[in-house]
Amino acid sequence: MITIASGKGGTGKTTVASCLAMSARQTVQFLDCDVEEPNAHIFLKPRLTREEAVSQDIPNVDRNKCSFCGQCAEICMFNALAVLADEVLTFPELCHSCGGCWTLCPEKAITTTRREIGLIKSGSAENIHFTQGELQVGTATSPPIIKAMKETIQKNSLVIIDAPPGTSCPVVETMEGSDFVLLVTEPTAMGLNDLAIALQVVRVLDIPCGVIINRGTDVYSKVETFCRENNLPVLMKIAVDRAIAEAYAMGIPAVEAKPELREDFRKVLNHIKGVTAGERTCCH
Amino acid sequence: MKELVVISGKGGTGKTSIVASFASLLTNKVMVDCDVDAANLHLLLSPKIEERHQFYSLPKAMINSEKCNGCGLCEDTCRFEAIKESTINPLGCEGCAVCSHICPENAIEMVDTVAGEWFKSNTTYGPLVHARLGAAQENSGKLVTMVRSQAAETAKKLGYDYIITDGPPGIGCPVIASIGGASLSLIITEPSLSGIHDLERIIDLSEFFGVPAMVCVNRWDICPENTEQIKKICRQRKIPFAGQIAYDNMVMLAAARGKPVMELNSRIIDEIIQVWEKVFEVLCPNMKV
Ligand code: SF4
Ligand code: SF4
Numbered sequence: 001m002i003t004i005a006s007g008k009g010g011t012g013k014t015t016v017a018s019c020l021a022m023s024a025r026q027t028v029q030f031l032d033c034d035v036e037e038p039n040a041h042i043f044l045k046p047r048l049t050r051e052e053a054v055s056q057d058i059p060n061v062d063r064n065k066c067s068f069c070g071q072c073a074e075i076c077m078f079n080a081l082a083v084l085a086d087e088v089l090t091f092p093e094l095c096h097s098c099g100g101c102w103t104l105c106p107e108k109a110i111t112t113t114r115r116e117i118g119l120i121k122s123g124s125a126e127n128i129h130f131t132q133g134e135l136q137v138g139t140a141t142s143p144p145i146i147k148a149m150k151e152t153i154q155k156n157s158l159v160i161i162d163a164p165p166g167t168s169c170p171v172v173e174t175m176e177g178s179d180f181v182l183l184v185t186e187p188t189a190m191g192l193n194d195l196a197i198a199l200q201v202v203r204v205l206d207i208p209c210g211v212i213i214n215r216g217t218d219v220y221s222k223v224e225t226f227c228r229e230n231n232l233p234v235l236m237k238i239a240v241d242r243a244i245a246e247a248y249a250m251g252i253p254a255v256e257a258k259p260e261l262r263e264d265f266r267k268v269l270n271h272i273k274g275v276t277a278g279e280r281t282c283c284h
Numbered sequence: 285m286k287e288l289v290v291i292s293g294k295g296g297t298g299k300t301s302i303v304a305s306f307a308s309l310l311t312n313k314v315m316v317d318c319d320v321d322a323a324n325l326h327l328l329l330s331p332k333i334e335e336r337h338q339f340y341s342l343p344k345a346m347i348n349s350e351k352c353n354g355c356g357l358c359e360d361t362c363r364f365e366a367i368k369e370s371t372i373n374p375l376g377c378e379g380c381a382v383c384s385h386i387c388p389e390n391a392i393e394m395v396d397t398v399a400g401e402w403f404k405s406n407t408t409y410g411p412l413v414h415a416r417l418g419a420a421q422e423n424s425g426k427l428v429t430m431v432r433s434q435a436a437e438t439a440k441k442l443g444y445d446y447i448i449t450d451g452p453p454g455i456g457c458p459v460i461a462s463i464g465g466a467s468l469s470l471i472i473t474e475p476s477l478s479g480i481h482d483l484e485r486i487i488d489l490s491e492f493f494g495v496p497a498m499v500c501v502n503r504w505d506i507c508p509e510n511t512e513q514i515k516k517i518c519r520q521r522k523i524p525f526a527g528q529i530a531y532d533n534m535v536m537l538a539a540a541r542g543k544p545v546m547e548l549n550s551r552i553i554d555e556i557i558q559v560w561e562k563v564f565e566v567l568c569p570n571m572k573v
Pocket of ligand 2 (some may be wrong): 059076080098
């Protein structure tokens with residue numbers, strides 16, 4: 001299970017993830033966990049045949065049983081409940097579904113209902129089994145969707161996961177359980193800044209990792225110095241290329257615009273397989 | 285006070301470069317970097333940090349092993365699977381505190397955790413409020429709310445009329461925390477199929493929160509057909525089009541040097557100024573730039 005991540009968006013994460021999947025010589029399970037903005041389908045062009053709703057338990061207060069004591073609101077750390085003189089207001093979009101209110105209500109006045117928070121769509125494209133999650137607009141919490149997606153993973157298959165940007169909860173949820181994290185960065189001060197933060201997350205989770213430098217130029221070599229100093233193998237460099245950017249804009253994957261890249265991506269895959277099989281040393 | 289928040293459906297659309305450029309075009313404003321997960325604006329504005337504060341997230345659970353009798357009730361109750369054999373995995377803990385309420389031995393305590401830092405700084409272009417969320421910390425929404433309110437306070441104190449916010453990408457909790465109550469959101473997009481896909485979702489989000497939106501296409505000449513498509517979407521959805529900015533390698537160079545592109549000799553400077561004028565017109569209909 002390989003997760004493709006980067007401190008922030010736009011570094012070419014989706015490009016790398018889809019190119020890796022398209023270069024593999026075996027069946028791949030591909031998960032687009034960037035549930036806020038899933039984009040990989042644009043490049044992989046799967047036929048999406050299944051759709052499943054993801055929902056979350058939220059409280060449902062029975063006004064006949066409620067004594068308006070206010071305990072539920074006090075317990076809720078996420079301000080998802082407010083108790084007035086003769087009314088309990090719920091704010092489902094803030095609820096984390098922790099179960100505190102319905103477990104602890106002294107009057108047993110709270111039951112649960114389900115609220116839909118997103119969708120999981122799946123299908124396939126050639127040798128790729130594809131799954132993507134979609135967060136419903138106006139909903140704040142993506143980890144439950146990511147969790148549900150990861151439950152579809154089949155053991156022993158090659159799994160490639162396109163992670164969401166950032167370094168907080170959704171990314172941690174995505175990376176957890178991965179055998180390898182591939183960090184995509186670009187050679188700018190911003191890229192380096194984000195790489196350093198992303199690396200911290202990977203180190204906290206203690207997962208082997210490597211780097212792909214995208215849009216390489218010669219102006220800025222600090223990223224490579226950083227990788228060397230942190231024992232972080234640079235597995236591939238993709239030169240800055242307007243042709244790739246133009247292909248990207250049209251939804252054409254980089255390996256189709258530049259077929260010679262396919263071999264390079266295969267080498268990256270082989271390296272990762274070596275690391276996860278314990279043949280090579282990794283970043284820690 | 286007027287607050288302009290610059291957002292994008294996804295990262296890498298050039299949002300931060302554009303915010304930094306706007307910063308050099310307006311004087312009496314405070315800037316905020318709400319992309320607390322991967323704050324970058326400071327890299328282009330070289331701030332001098334004047335105040336540094338710790339940010340606490342929701343307290344996390346901790347089990348006192350002397351009091352714990354190993355009954356396993358907490359493990360059964362935790363809906364985030366953060367407890368295994370009477371030990372708490374801090375990465376899984378969401379701070380809901382249900383375990384601490386339920387524990388018959390009172391063995392679980394909620395402990396404050398430092399989740400990040402936030403700063404008040406000064407730059408050549410004016411004050412900047414920014415933050416840094418610790419790796420693998422949650423609650424970026426809360427930190428965003430914090431930096432935004434600090435920026436508002438700073439602006440009030442200085443008698444400034446404007447706030448320019450560099451928003452986070454996506455449509456999840458940090459963005460939601462960034463745009464609620466803002467005067468105008470400027471959506472930066474790029475003319476790619478994925479850019480178009482994300483655009484519709486972020487327009488929905490702006491509408492959902494009742495914040496008026498405008499759209500600007502960055503690197504429009506990478507794919508002029510898609511740029512036209514974006515303009516069409518804007519017309520259909522009645523979203524004013526703020527303008528388009530061409531692809532220029534100078535932007536990468538400026539980022540590598542840590543400067544707003546306005547300080548380099550770039551052919552896109554005029555385009556940025558035009559976008560800014562359009563935005564300002566909508567932000568303050570009665571004033572001239
Ligand atoms: S804890 Fe139960 S009884 Fe008390 S206000 Fe909440 S729902 Fe009503
Ligand atoms: S389930 Fe938890 S988060 Fe949701 S309303 Fe109840 S106490 Fe609050």
